[in-house]
Amino acid sequence: MITMEHVCKSYKIAKRDAGIKAALKSLFYREYESIHALNDVTFTIGDGEMVGYIGPNGAGKSSTIKILSGILTPDSGTVLVNGRIPYKDRIRHVRDIGVVFGQRSQLWWDVPVIDSFELLKDIYTIPEPQYRQSLEELTELLNLKELLRSPTRQLSLGQRMRCEIAASLLHRPRILFLDEPTIGLDAVSKLAVRNFIIRQNNIHKTTVILTTHDMQDIEALASRIILIGKGQVLLDGTLDDIRKGGSNIDETVAKLYRTYEI
Template identity: 55%
Template sequence: MSLAIDVHNLRKEFQVQKNREGLKGAFRDLFRREYNHVRAVKDISFQIPKGEICGYIGENGAGKSTTIKMLTGILVPTAGDIRVNGYIPHKEREAFVRGIGVVFGQRSQLWWDLGVVESFRLLQKVYRVPDGDYRLRMEELIDRLQLGELLNRPVRKLSLGQRMRCELAASLIHNPSILFLDEPTIGLDIVVKTEIREFLKSLNSRYETTILLTTHDLQDIEALCSRVIMLDDGNIIYDGGLDELKERWGKGKEIYFRFAEAVELDHLRAQTEGLDVEWSLDNELTAKVWIPQKRVGVSDVLARVVHVVGIEDIKIVETNTDDIVREIYKSGSAETKTAPNSEREVAAHV
């Protein structure tokens, strides 16, 4: 297995100044400062194969952005070993950055008062992209991200959605093999989010670009990622497939029925006798049935009901990723949350 990112026992510690109270305390701080020792990332290990789209999620302060900054060479680790494309990011900066692209949703790599195309040309020089390669690459990016009308506008006059499309193009000018995305869809409307998701999927499919995605929008994760790494207080508490996460933590499905004529609860229960389901009646025309995760198939329930009772409408609701993640963070034990994987070395400490 060829690895794009290989992390072992990664740790990052900070010293944060303690501010003493009152005028007397502030005066003492001028001459003798005291510090709290904060460990933001706690000896984590993971591997990401080339060509994978991996979601890296966690609550605010969990250590996500700190990890990304170490992986991109912005921060120097306190301890541990990092290899990205075979390079140590903070030691081999010049060679390393030629193979990565980075998009931080809250920061811009474009020049605020210049036209978009001028920013692109400056980045071409920074990454030393030959003119022929640059033209071919930009033609594709301008077409796929619909940037034609934006090229001559100053960056400061772009909407947030327009700027994020331009940020994506800027990060891909040198055709990197790894793309780091930190909150790339923050603040965007659903249409722009969908466009960006579709572009990222096609980018991964066409070029096998490895993507590490940090986001609070779990719909991004569901749309793009087959694997999720979840952080809590600097520890990895889950590293595994998104489907496995749903399977282990999903609470099942609910089917909502609207009937053509009045029904009784006992009649509905009789139709599904022997199945591990629970019925409830909202009123004489609407009811719902809860199906535990993987114990009963939706088709089994429908097969018993549709031929006996007249149905006008059916809606199936499944536990979504947001609900699952919230449930995991409410749980007190990391051990029950960690998915062992023989191909991935995962360190989870409480």
């Protein structure tokens, strides 16, 4: 169970004008601007749900994921994930979550993928029998057999993303955070990733929170949509609720963005 109640998060960003004069001035006096990334965000996600968390760039999606995964601490509000406060009990919390960032890697760049997996086994202290079982299952389902002995830097983007997903699931997390998991993938790789996520949810009842700009990912994976804009939850409903604005999901979401002026 995931619960966020009245969560707020702000950042201070340094601002200065262009030019050498402004650069010298900033050495002694800096001007800051407060950015409200999240403003009174409240929602609940049940066990085994697959939720699409959508919104334009800068809406607050990544800040939400980082708070839920324990990377960031909110300014105010309450956050509970499986009965724990993520940023106060990070060691136990990370054993229950898996995170995939489409533009970041948790695999070591210059070593074979299997070495990264072995290191993750030690980090998560995964028992050897469970690790071997998970590795065999993920290798078969994601077709990784020919990739395990290759350095990460030699893999294509689609191959790397399959390995990233496997790395996030080796310790059998109850919750999977997916941030742009199919970005840059070809059509075949996207289908493979989507089918695997659906299978993982069906077999292991893994809770999935998906942030993406690809509405086809949302349509294929999520039964519920949370729309966020300017740091606030603007809409929380089923995919059918979203579709009431039109038959094409991309056009419907674009219309929602215009409606809420985000």
